Amino acid sequence: xxxxxxxxxxxxxxxxxxxxxxxxxxxxxxxxxxxxxxxxxxxxxxxxxxxxxxxxxxxxxxxxxxxxxxxxxxxxxxxxxxxxxxxxxxxxxxxxxxxxxxxxxxxxxxxxxxxxxxxxxxxxxxxxxxxxxxxxxxxxxxxxxxxxxxxxxxxxxxxxxxxxxxxxxxxxxxxxxxxxxxxxxxxxxxxxxxxxxxxxxxxxxxxxxxxxxxxxxxxxxxxxxxxxxxxxxxxxxxxxxxxxxxxxxxxxxxxxxxx
Amino acid sequence: xxxxxxxxxxxxxxxxxxxxxxxxxxxxxxxxxxxxxxxxxxxxxxxxxxxxxxxxxxxxxxxxxxxxxxxxxxxxxxxxxxxxxxxxxxxxxxxxxxxxxxxxxxxxxxxxxxxxxxxxxxxxxxxxxxxxxxxxxxxxxxxxxxxxxxxxxxxxxxxxxxxxxxxxxxxxxxxxxxxxxxxxxxxxxxxxxxxxxxxxxxxxxxxxxxxxxxxxxxxxxxxxxxxxxxxxxxxxxxxxxxxxxxxxxxxxxxxxxxxxxxxxxx
Numbered sequence: 001x002x003x004x005x006x007x008x009x010x011x012x013x014x015x016x017x018x019x020x021x022x023x024x025x026x027x028x029x030x031x032x033x034x035x036x037x038x039x040x041x042x043x044x045x046x047x048x049x050x051x052x053x054x055x056x057x058x059x060x061x062x063x064x065x066x067x068x069x070x071x072x073x074x075x076x077x078x079x080x081x082x083x084x085x086x087x088x089x090x091x092x093x094x095x096x097x098x099x100x101x102x103x104x105x106x107x108x109x110x111x112x113x114x115x116x117x118x119x120x121x122x123x124x125x126x127x128x129x130x131x132x133x134x135x136x137x138x139x140x141x142x143x144x145x146x147x148x149x150x151x152x153x154x155x156x157x158x159x160x161x162x163x164x165x166x167x168x169x170x171x172x173x174x175x176x177x178x179x180x181x182x183x184x185x186x187x188x189x190x191x192x193x194x195x196x197x198x199x200x201x202x203x204x205x206x207x208x209x210x211x212x213x214x215x216x217x218x219x220x221x222x223x224x225x226x227x228x229x230x231x232x233x234x235x236x237x238x239x240x241x242x243x244x245x246x247x248x249x250x251x252x253x254x255x256x257x258x259x
Numbered sequence: 260x261x262x263x264x265x266x267x268x269x270x271x272x273x274x275x276x277x278x279x280x281x282x283x284x285x286x287x288x289x290x291x292x293x294x295x296x297x298x299x300x301x302x303x304x305x306x307x308x309x310x311x312x313x314x315x316x317x318x319x320x321x322x323x324x325x326x327x328x329x330x331x332x333x334x335x336x337x338x339x340x341x342x343x344x345x346x347x348x349x350x351x352x353x354x355x356x357x358x359x360x361x362x363x364x365x366x367x368x369x370x371x372x373x374x375x376x377x378x379x380x381x382x383x384x385x386x387x388x389x390x391x392x393x394x395x396x397x398x399x400x401x402x403x404x405x406x407x408x409x410x411x412x413x414x415x416x417x418x419x420x421x422x423x424x425x426x427x428x429x430x431x432x433x434x435x436x437x438x439x440x441x442x443x444x445x446x447x448x449x450x451x452x453x454x455x456x457x458x459x460x461x462x463x464x465x466x467x468x469x470x471x472x473x474x475x476x477x478x479x480x481x482x483x484x485x486x487x488x489x490x491x492x493x494x495x496x497x498x499x500x501x502x503x504x505x506x507x508x509x510x511x512x513x514x515x516x517x518x519x520x521x522x523x524x525x
Contacts (some may be wrong), residue, residue: 099362102355114464158511228447228463231362233369235457238476245469 010210018196023206024053029247031149031202034255036157044161046181050154053204054144056088059136059154061162061181065172066133068124076123076131080109082138082151089143107229108138108151108189111218114158114226116186122182130170133161134181145205148216150188156259159183186256189228190248191216194234199243201251215241217248222256265444270427277437282476284419285433285485290401290493300410302493304402307435308392313402314408332342332377336365336384338399344391360396367450367460368403368418373413382412393436394422395450400460405490409497418459419487420450421480425467430474432482445471449479453487457481490505 013023020028032053041047044060068075082105084092098100099104112118115163123132136159138151166173193203193211203211213234218227230236236244271282280286286307286450295301298314321327338360342349353361363455384407386399397420404418424434426441439446445465453459469477 097355099358102358103362106359108307110464114466116466215461223468224466225463225469225472226466228461229363230458230461231366233366235370235452235459236461237457238480241458241461241476242473249469257321 003005006206013206013210014181016163017198017200017207017210020198022200025204026206027198028198029251031251031255032204034153034258036153036259038157038161039147044158045165046160047160048154048157049141049160050150050157052144052146052150052153052202054142055146055150055204056141057082057150057154057157058139058231059143059151059158061158062135062137063133063162063165063172063181064133065125065167065170066131068128068131070160072120073128074124076125076133077119077120078109078113078118078123078134080112080134080138080155081105082108083113083140084143085140085145088140092140092143092248103149103229103231104151105138107148107216108155108228110227110229111187111216112136114187115218115220115224115225117183117185117187118159118221119182119184126170127168130167132164134159143205145203145208148191148210151203151220152187153255153259156183156186156188160186160259166205173234185221187218187220188214188252188255189227190244190251192237192244194237194240198236199240199247201247215244217244219248219252222249222253265363265440268427268437268441270438270441271429271431276431278435282431283481284428285482286435288486288489290405290489292405292493292497298406298410299499300408300412302402302405302409304398304399304405305402306394307433308390309388309395309398310390311398311402312387312389313396313399313406314385315403315406315412316385317382317410318377318412319383321379321381326381327379329378329406331374332372332379333381334365334369334372334374334384334489335381336368336403336454337361337387338364338386338388338396340391340395344388344395349410360399363462364403365394366401367400367418368407368458370457371404371414371452372407373415376413382407393434393439393446394448396420397422397450401486402492406410408494416452416454417487417490418450419453419483419490420448420460421479421482421486423447423449423475423482424463425465425471425475430471430478432478434443445475447475447479449476449483451480451483453484482507 046061160206164176166176214231220226249254290293290307300315425445426438
């Protein structure tokens, strides 16, 4: 029964998009309303909850002491992880992460990592001995499509407020902080769905079910691209990719200003 | 002597790259079709130092039944790196990277196949990397596509792929490991259906301006088309020879219809 209703929703979404309209009245290149609440967890070093329309995702950062990699003795590292938490959707379940969750994690991670907005050398405490590992973990809370962009905004918001714990004698002093995590750029992901040969930004769940192909563009700032990911079984033409890039720069710039 | 620091390397000097190639030159590429007897289709690819085996099994019944799609075949490409294919031994368990690559490669191949002709089935494509030096996913993908053709699976086109990107400020085709490790490196794995230039796989990481992207995609598509020629040649070598034999077998009957005089002239 559920499937039949979704099929009908998909049909009407496709019909509308063919006319250049969308189910929720948005323009094809328009985001849903973005609402960010910071500081939602006392125990986290930084945190944020992001509502992208009805899609909701939570991000929290923890800074952990670790040893550097042998080939980068003076550098710390970051790790972004996302989980499709069953609280968010009847289609998610606990267990080892499936390919979709792994792709989501890695695409958000790449968007941040490749922007080089964090100088990993800043995360070094004692060269060759002790460095910071910044964990950014994302938990989906409600699925109405596009966890890519919601997750990227949440991760960035949480990182922007992340405090670095104080370290004494090689150990973390609880509840005391020595400064804030430095970010030189605000990398943002913009995700597009190709539906009925039209490109729409920020797809809802219905639009995701209707999409032939997906394309995510990460912009590091107003001039630089830093990551791409094409997904799903459809294809894109070169001009469609260029269209996505143009819109990603435009929308990225707008969202960046609000963060 | 200590190795040069990465930021001291000139990645393109007098039009030549660290391994002597031109900016728009692929590493040597060799493709062999039909290398695994038990498989429905298979291929072996050597691309620079990269060595890849691909095998296709199917279309076969998709099991368990609940995974079946009544409208189309499932395409299950599994990309795996051998434990010895990297400088430090790789954990034999499939990592997150391999799972992501398997997903995007499955999706890219699915676009090239008439999957709607095989409802409720699964097409398994296994890709094994035996030796690696940057660009293994695109090497795996072109091997997989040739193996699918070898399996006789109806396809819209072959999937042709290459890496393209940037090192030392220059846009270059088919990056090797040294170039991929450049401080400003950008790596763009790209796969297209060459006939229509539809993009079926596209990833990127590293800082790139819009202008650099335009140059990269231009070069990337050119590279894919060169790879496409090698793929077709490899298939021609196996099936073209067979065609010639068939043609030969037909020859006597064709001659019979000709007057004997002409035969003497020949």
